[in-house]
Amino acid sequence: MRRYVFNGNIETLKREYYDVIIVGSGIAGLYTALNLDKKLRCAVLSKAEIEKSSSWLAQGGIAAVVSKEDKAQCHFHDTIVAGAGLCDEESVKVLVNEGPGDIQQLMAMNVPFDLSEEGDLHITREGGHTRNRIVHCGGDATGRETVKTLAAIASTRSNISLLENVFLSDILTSQDKAAGVIVADKDGYKVMVSPNVVISTGGIGQVYAHTTNPIGATGDGIAAALRAGANVRNMEFIQFHxxxxxxxxxxxxxxxxxxxxxxxxxxxxxxxxxxxxxxxxxxxxxxxxxxxxxxxxxxxxxxxxxxxxxxxxxxxxxxxxxxxxxxxxxxxxxxxxxxxxxxxxxxxxHYLMGGIAVNLHSMTNIKGLYVTGESSCTGVHGANRLASNSLLECMVFGRRCAQHINKNKHEASYDYKFQNITVENSNLDITHLKKTIKHIMVQKGGIARNGTGLREGLEQVGGILNDLNIIEFKTRESIELFNIAIIAGAILEAAVARNSNVGAHFRMDA
Ligand SMILES: Cc1cc2nc3c(=O)[nH]c(=O)nc-3n(C[C@H](O)[C@H](O)[C@H](O)COP(=O)(O)OP(=O)(O)OC[C@H]3O[C@@H](n4cnc5c(N)ncnc54)[C@H](O)[C@@H]3O)c2cc1C
Incomplete structure (x- = not known):
């Protein structure tokens, strides 16, 4: 796979310098930014307006142990059961033990949680939970109310620049360390140099024909991280709501x-x-x-x-x-x-349980490259996510990411390696190819799978990827198509490799 989708003269691009670049202004990106040391200059990017994220659409709420009738051990147990035994237990312990503290932090930030008649947090229940433990806002508008509150606070912080309609194309690296990003905005491409890059670009729903995810959920951050050499895991585990x-x-x-x-x-x-x-x-x-x-x-x-x-x-x-x-x-x-x-x-x-592999501090295998939120795989969801654990994960591991960056400041490297490749001018039909991939994914990488179908799908997507690998990307839509193809390939490859029937990965032939 080619390393970069940008293929021009990088030396002529405008450069901007930051201590931290966060790509994504959903709850993961915003909460990470708000937990950074206020001395760190941070840019939070989004490819469209701030309302266009899965976080904004989240309805049900956030799962956390906030009542005397509930225990962290019960939340741990329910998470492990839903995850079909494939959860990373250390990560789940961190999630359930630290989560209530992050709910407290949201309350201190004035996120308008719904309250009971007694004035306590109103808690409800969702699938797989053995206790009532879902806190929510505006009835079923938890995401919207939380994003609005976090974004309003971020906009008052002088160290944070919230930049809408800035599109990540590539992650720059230098000697296996993150060095910044190449982005495109209304004025064209530019380089944003930073020793700390946090990918919080959310899910991949647009790889499928039908999804709850917004139109921008094309897996751009995961695909860019893969091109930069980051490791993914659990990509076969797709939750269908x-x-x-x-x-x-x-x-x-x-x-x-x-x-x-x-x-x-x-x-x-x-x-x-x-x-x-x-x-x-x-x-x-x-x-x-x-x-x-x-x-x-x-x-x-x-x-x-x-x-x-x-x-x-x-x-x-x-x-x-x-x-x-x-x-x-x-x-x-x-x-x-x-x-x-x-x-x-x-x-x-509805949701990707896998993603870029990260440790308990949201660090990837590339120094200075962090991933938070749905793009990451912390291991808390295993083979199937417990309802309302994702927003909790965005916060717990977003805060941990920020705390790690606060403690470990990396020196900026300006000597990123960049190489042009020879590309072809192409007239590929982007809309048609997108539809083709989405159709393949529903038919072969959907709710019920089998080895033959998965291998066929992988070959078909592989053919499309080969064609795209050598073309000049003239539009944002063509880069998104390439990213969709990369993610579809990663899902199918992982699904072929896991020849067993577990959690959301249902193999009829296993
Ligand atoms: C309809 C719906 C309801 C849900 N309900 C719940 C719920 O009740 N409880 C729960 O826990 N979970 C819920 N989920 C899941 C949860 O909302 C998501 O997992 C979570 O919001 C993901 O947050 P995030 O910050 O990682 O990504 P998102 O909120 O999706 O944000 C992604 C950000 O990345 C930006 N971005 C993407 N690509 C680029 C690029 N190339 N360049 C620049 N920026 C880019 C986007 O513009 C956006 O700002 C729901 C999901 C959906 C879709």
């Missing part, structure tokens, strides 16, 4: 019907109106996501339906409007009053 609203938009983005709806009593029914989770798992409708997803997929085949339903008509309109204002209004826009009608749902790509 069981309940997205059955009406994707043109980009393939589907609106999420949060698990919290089932946490509040919602039940699944097939198109004939039958409940089908009984006997599938002791936790029935609140079983871990991979189990519910497969049960729905089976039910759709059995009934020849394109969807199943979530039935929350047991709750009053008054309750639902208050508890799930975003979901209530979105469904209403599509003519469904969820207090009276069932919600049509289907499983779609």
């Amino acid at each position: 069981p309940t997205a609203f059955y009406k994707p938009d043109e980009s393939g983005q589907s609106f999420l019907i949060s698990e919290a709806v089932r946490g509040e009593g919602g039940i699944l029914r097939n198109i004939q109106g039958e409940c089908f989770m009984k006997g599938k798992h002791p936790m029935k409708d609140l079983a871990p996501r991979d189990i519910v997803t497969r049960a729905i997929a089976e039910e759709m085949i059995k009934t020849n339906g394109k969807y199943v339903f979530v039935d929350i008509t047991s709750k009053s309109e008054e309750f639902l409007v208050k508890r799930f204002p975003t979901i209530f209004n979105e469904c209403k826009k599509h003519g469904i009053n969820i207090s009276k009608q069932w919600i049509p749902v289907y499983p779609v790509q």
Whole structure:
């Protein structure tokens, strides 16, 4: 694979200098920035506006032990069970033990968590949790309220520059150390030199035809880190959310019907109106996501339906409007009053459990290159993420990343190695190739997989990658296509290698 997608004269590019560059302004990027030493000059980049992230869309909430009835040991146990035994136990201990402290920090920052009538944090339950432990804001607008609060604080810090519409193309390295990034903004390419680069670019949902992730979730940071020589792990573990609203938009983005709806009593029914989770798992409708997803997929085949339903008509309109204002209004826009009608749902790509391999301080195998949030693989999710553990991971490991950078300042290297390659002028049809990859991933790297299909998919994606590897990337969309192809290849390669049936990786031939 080529090392860089930028292929011009780097020496002529404008240069800017920072102590820390964070690529991504979701909760991982923002929380990392806010935990940095205020003396460090930091740029936080996002490829679009700050609202266009998975963090902004997060509904259900953040899992953490915040009540006397709950214990870190229980949260640890639930996480390990959901992860199908493949979680990294040290990382999970850090997550569950340190998480409540980060919730305290969010409260101190005035994140507007919903409170009970007694004035305590209101906590709810989601799939796979044996206790109520999900804190939330604005009913089902946890992500939006948290991002708004963190971004408002970041914008007042003189050491932090929040830069929107700045697109990461490449990570620069010098003698196996991070040296900065090459980015493109409205004025063209520029180099941002920094000894500390933090990748917080979120998920990879746009590799699949249907996803809850926003249009920008093309895996740019993971692909750039791979090109720079970073190691990935667990890429085969893709979480398909069981309940997205059955009406994707043109980009393939589907609106999420949060698990919290089932946490509040919602039940699944097939198109004939039958409940089908009984006997599938002791936790029935609140079983871990991979189990519910497969049960729905089976039910759709059995009934020849394109969807199943979530039935929350047991709750009053008054309750639902208050508890799930975003979901209530979105469904209403599509003519469904969820207090009276069932919600049509289907499983779609939702989350990447794997990513760039990092240690307990979010460090990669490249000195000075850190990864936080969904792009990282800390090992806390194993083969299947426990609901609402991802925002917690963004914070716990984002703070740890910042603390490590605060303690270990690296000297900046300006002698990054950069080499041009000979490229071809090409007329590849980007839209068509994107669709092709997304289709391959649904068919061969989707909910149910088998060795033959995975190998075929890998070969097909490999062919596309070879074509892209030698072209001149003239647009942002063409770089995103290359990144999608790199990520699809990494997922399929890992899925071929894991010839067993575990967690979200369901091999029908194993
Ligand atoms: C609909 C939905 C609901 C969810 N609900 C929950 C929930 O209730 N609880 C929970 O724990 N988790 C939830 N999740 C998962 C969770 O929201 C994500 O895992 C988490 O927000 C990821 O945060 P992040 O900061 O890593 O990435 P994101 O929030 O996705 O941010 C990525 C950032 O990277 C930037 N970026 C990407 N590529 C580039 C590039 N090339 N150049 C510059 N910038 C770039 C983007 O612009 C963006 O600012 C949900 C996810 C979705 C999609």
